[in-house]
Amino acid sequence: MKTDPRIAIIGGGPGGLLCARVLQGHGIAATVYDADAAVDSRDPGGTLDLHADSGQIALEDAGLMDAFTALARPEGQAKTRRDHHGTVLAAFVPAEGDETAPEVDRGQLRAMLHDSLLPGTVRWGHELLGATPTGGGAHHLAFANGASVEADLVIGADGARSRVRSLLTDATPEYLGVAFLDVRFDDVDVRHPEVAALVGEGHLFASDGDGRAVIVQRNSNGVVRGYLAFRTGPDWHIEADLDLTDRAAVRSHLLREFGGWSADLRPLLTDNDSAHVPRSFWALPAPLTWDPVPGATLIGDAAHLMAPFGGHGANLAMLDGAELARAVAKEATVDEAVARYEAAMFPRSGELAAGANEGLRRFFATTSPDAPHLPPNHAREHENYLSRAAEYRRRRAAEEATAG
Numbered sequence: 108m109k110t111d112p113r114i115a116i117i118g119g120g121p122g123g124l125l126c127a128r129v130l131q132g133h134g135i136a137a138t139v140y141d142a143d144a145a146v147d148s149r150d151p152g153g154t155l156d157l158h159a160d161s162g163q164i165a166l167e168d169a170g171l172m173d174a175f176t177a178l179a180r181p182e183g184q185a186k187t188r189r190d191h192h193g194t195v196l197a198a199f200v201p202a203e204g205d206e207t208a209p210e211v212d213r214g215q216l217r218a219m220l221h222d223s224l225l226p227g228t229v230r231w232g233h234e235l236l237g238a239t240p241t242g243g244g245a246h247h248l249a250f251a252n253g254a255s256v257e258a259d260l261v262i263g264a265d266g267a268r269s270r271v272r273s274l275l276t277d278a279t280p281e282y283l284g285v286a287f288l289d290v291r292f293d294d295v296d297v298r299h300p301e302v303a304a305l306v307g308e309g310h311l312f313a314s315d316g317d318g319r320a321v322i323v324q325r326n327s328n329g330v331v332r333g334y335l336a337f338r339t340g341p342d343w344h345i346e347a348d349l350d351l352t353d354r355a356a357v358r359s360h361l362l363r364e365f366g367g368w369s370a371d372l373r374p375l376l377t378d379n380d381s382a383h384v385p386r387s388f389w390a391l392p393a394p395l396t397w398d399p400v401p402g403a404t405l406i407g408d409a410a411h412l413m414a415p416f417g418g419h420g421a422n423l424a425m426l427d428g429a430e431l432a433r434a435v436a437k438e439a440t441v442d443e444a445v446a447r448y449e450a451a452m453f454p455r456s457g458e459l460a461a462g463a464n465e466g467l468r469r470f471f472a473t474t475s476p477d478a479p480h481l482p483p484n485h486a487r488e489h490e491n492y493l494s495r496a497a498e499y500r501r502r503r504a505a506e507e508a509t510a511g
Contacts (some may be wrong), residue, residue, distance in 0.1 A: 109306030112441050115140060115234050115248055115258035117271050121155075121213075122407035122424030123264030124220035127228055128169045129432035139224075140250065142234035146221045151214035153332035154324050155185065159207045159421045160495035165425035174219050175211065180508045183210030183325060186485055193369040199485035207489040208418070210309070212327050216421075230254075235270045244402030244441060246274075260441045261403045262431065268387060269409035276397040280389035285463065285471050286343055287336035287388070290356070291381035294337070295331045301374045308331050313372060318471050319365055332384075335376060337364060338471050341387045341511065357383045361407055380440075391462050394457020396449075404445045406431060411456035417465035427452055437510070445500050459504050462477070 114130065116123045119141030130137045143149055157175070166172050195201050201207075217262040221229060226356055234251040238261050249255045263271025269282055295303045305311050306325050311333075314320040314405050323333025343353055361376045391412045404410075407424025428489070430451060434444040 111136065111257035112367075112435075113257060114138070114262065114263045114435070115246075115249075115256060117141075117220070117238075117269075118264035118266060118407075118409070119143065119146070119229050119231075120264060120266065120424065121216055121220060122428040123262070124224065124229070124298070125165055125169055126225050126262060126264065126406065126428030126432050127424045128171070128220060128433060129429050131225055132168075132170060133432065133436035135432075137228070138207055138256075139229040140233040140235060140248070141231055142251075146218055146229070146231075147214065147227045148231075150151040151212070151217055154180075154210045154212050154326045155216060155421045156184065156210050156418050157216075157417070159492045160499060161419070161422035161426040162420050162468060164496065164499060167421075168429040169220075169223065170218065170428065171300060174223070174299075174400045176206075177218060177460060178215050179206070179209035179211050180308075180327065181209040182308040184208055184311060184489075185307055187305075187311050189305075189311065189313040189372070190440075191313060191315035191365070191368045191372065191452055192372040193313075198413055201489075205489065207344040207492045208305065210324070210326075213421075214505075215327070219321075219491075229345075231328060231382075232241055233293035235265065238403070240274070240511060241401070243445075246402055248499075255413075259402055260445070263403070263409040264403040264407055264428065266408045267412045269405065270411050271403065272405060274403045275400050275405060276395065278391055278395055279467050280391055282341050283388040283390055283414060283467055284338055285318075285336055285388045285467065286341060287334040287341050287386055288351075288361075289381075289384040289386050290375075290379035292323075292331040292378065293380045294329050295325075296329055298380075299331070299374065299378055301371075302378065303329055305372070305375065313375075314470060317473050319368075320471065321372065321377060324455040333375075335361060335365075336471070344385055345505075351383050353468060354383070388467060390414055390460065393460035393464060394453065396453045396457070399442065399446060399449070401442055404431065404449060406452075410452065410459050413460035416470065418458065419463055423456055423459065427456075434510050468480070 114137040116139045122313050127137045127139050166175050186199045188197040236249045239247045246258050246261045263269050290304050292299045310324045318338035320336045325331050335415050359375045406427035430450040436448040438444040
């Protein structure tokens, strides 16, 4: 980059923080603006698997693989698939030394990325109200706390409800027809041994072939978190006049909703230690592209919100951030950097988003539990991650050799 652009990254999730880290590694300043009061001011959610062909490549670019490895849980890659009677349909146990997609708690990852940045990089308590073009690719950013700044490059890393997205496209997320309750089990090996036995070291996926599923994952520090999911409208609890703060009423509702499920699986429905937090699955149209907009682009969910099947969300956000940062470092202008980044991001994210959204629809469809597409072949999945990672590195090395 021939000049020193004023770079504003909106959103301090994994993608935004990783982007800032890689930019700083190239000697380029950037400021991250986030609505949260602090890095740990809210519940960060559950666990993530970082893939060898995306999230881990981004961490390598950021020089953070050793820090990640110190936190990661390779044993968390284990997965078990059951039907609603509790019968094991398939199980995957990672081989010794398999670190293809190890797990890490979202909060730990966010804190690690934040701590890697220069002091003062993140401006907490800055909720973006809007971005207004002022000419020549510059934008005026206004925040809810009264602050405002000018930026030559606005990077929307602000997730599903992105405020930056409207600069580039009128696309909005669409409801995928599945809602869920977010639940947590604490000190699980002591207080909830039945849940611990069902989940094991990694993940449990259970479904009934009629639109209901339980997806739970072991986190660090003896915690299990997950989803109790079902096909319904996004405001199902309001329509059912169900007070989600009334745990007894919610548990009674769940026992009716999952009435055909085995007694062995019922602790997953009734024994949670957390509140029942309502959420739902949404996605942007896939594939999604837009015409170039001077001085603005999107990364992560802001660019390609998709269903969580395949675990691509955080992985793509981090790879997006790394690739955009490298492009800014290499290209002569902001617009050339954005064009280079978007040319690679559009086809990659479009293909994965379409597949993830279809995977969710099939998983919650009315179908036999032994249908050909269920369960996925996790060993093959790991092989694919590794082969794609090798191909990515070969292609990048060739591009850099040509450019050099």
